[in-house]
Amino acid sequence: MTIITVPVYAVTILTEIILSNLLHRRLYDTRDTLNNFLMTVLNASLDILMRGVFIGYMAWAFQFRFIHWDAHSWMYWVAVLVLTDLAYWFVHWMSHMVRFFWAVHTVHHSSEKYNITVGFRSSVFEPLYRGLFFIPLAFLGFEAADVVLAFSIQQLYGSLVHTELLRRIPGWDLVFVSPSHHAVHHASNPRYLDKNMGMIFIIWDKLFGTFEPEDEQYEKIRYGLTTNLNSYNPFTVLFTEWKQMFRDVKSAPGFKNKWMYIFGPPGWSHDGSRKTSVQMRQAENQSGEVLAD
Numbered sequence: 001m002t003i004i005t006v007p008v009y010a011v012t013i014l015t016e017i018i019l020s021n022l023l024h025r026r027l028y029d030t031r032d033t034l035n036n037f038l039m040t041v042l043n044a045s046l047d048i049l050m051r052g053v054f055i056g057y058m059a060w061a062f063q064f065r066f067i068h069w070d071a072h073s074w075m076y077w078v079a080v081l082v083l084t085d086l087a088y089w090f091v092h093w094m095s096h097m098v099r100f101f102w103a104v105h106t107v108h109h110s111s112e113k114y115n116i117t118v119g120f121r122s123s124v125f126e127p128l129y130r131g132l133f134f135i136p137l138a139f140l141g142f143e144a145a146d147v148v149l150a151f152s153i154q155q156l157y158g159s160l161v162h163t164e165l166l167r168r169i170p171g172w173d174l175v176f177v178s179p180s181h182h183a184v185h186h187a188s189n190p191r192y193l194d195k196n197m198g199m200i201f202i203i204w205d206k207l208f209g210t211f212e213p214e215d216e217q218y219e220k221i222r223y224g225l226t227t228n229l230n231s232y233n234p235f236t237v238l239f240t241e242w243k244q245m246f247r248d249v250k251s252a253p254g255f256k257n258k259w260m261y262i263f264g265p266p267g268w269s270h271d272g273s274r275k276t277s278v279q280m281r282q283a284e285n286q287s288g289e290v291l292a293d
Contacts, residue, residue: 043122061138119159193277
């Protein structure tokens with residue numbers, strides 16, 4: 001895949017940079033882009049280290065498969081691509097619902113830009129546990145190498161939708177993720193928080209109730225976190241949420257509160273000093289109702 005992906009990325013990034021300059025759009029920031037590439041190098045390095053472990057437990061699970069496919073037929077390849085995307089949807093959903101995993105995933109959302117290189121701003125520590133979500137695919141009769149290939153295709157597609165130069169794709173975006181869909185996912189506006197988790201297929205979000213279309217009548221998309229880091233320091237990008245989580249656990253009264261600061265939703269606080277995405281949306285809706293009155 002590297003032989004294919006590197007030239008594709010190089011051409012698309014160069015094209016996006018040229019077009020953004022011609023259109024006088026400030027889509028790139030040098031320090032931000034360097035962070036994006038650094039995070040993907042760190043993620044890829046850890047992914048390579050974990051690859052043997054992943055192949056090992058997938059091979060073990062494959063022994064107990066209860067579906068036997070017909071020698072890699074076209075149905076097999078369609079199924080492995082679709083179901084790998086579904087498996088990663090659950091990884092992605094969990095990364096937004098559980099603070100421990102959000103501490104890993106927040107790296108990807110920390111850029112205030114939205115360009116193709118932001119797709120490289122990987123959740124560095126995700127390879128440590130991501131593969132566990134793919135184990136059911138082995139029981140369904142899919143081999144580890146094929147799941148890896150399907151995941152690589154997913155990542156290629158997912159990276160390329162990180163662009164402001166193309167938004168909606170009529171017809172296509174009824175089923176597949178468009179740049180507009182994923183721009184919503186990267187927004188910090190309350191209405192858009194924790195929406196559009198799909199990487200290739202947007203149908204998962206429509207099925208599971210996490211779909212939100214971009215609304216041009218709503219306020220302009222603000223990229224980044226609800227409280228941005230205001231730093232290009234890689235250690236700040238990687239560890240700020242971890243440090244805050246440990247501080248919360250240390251100062252929280254009682255075991256239940258400590259537990260919630262780790263495994264509760266991001267933004268949860270025992271004293272109401274912070275808000276979850278659900279609470280932010282509720283507050284925004286109530287504010288809108290008041291203004292309407």
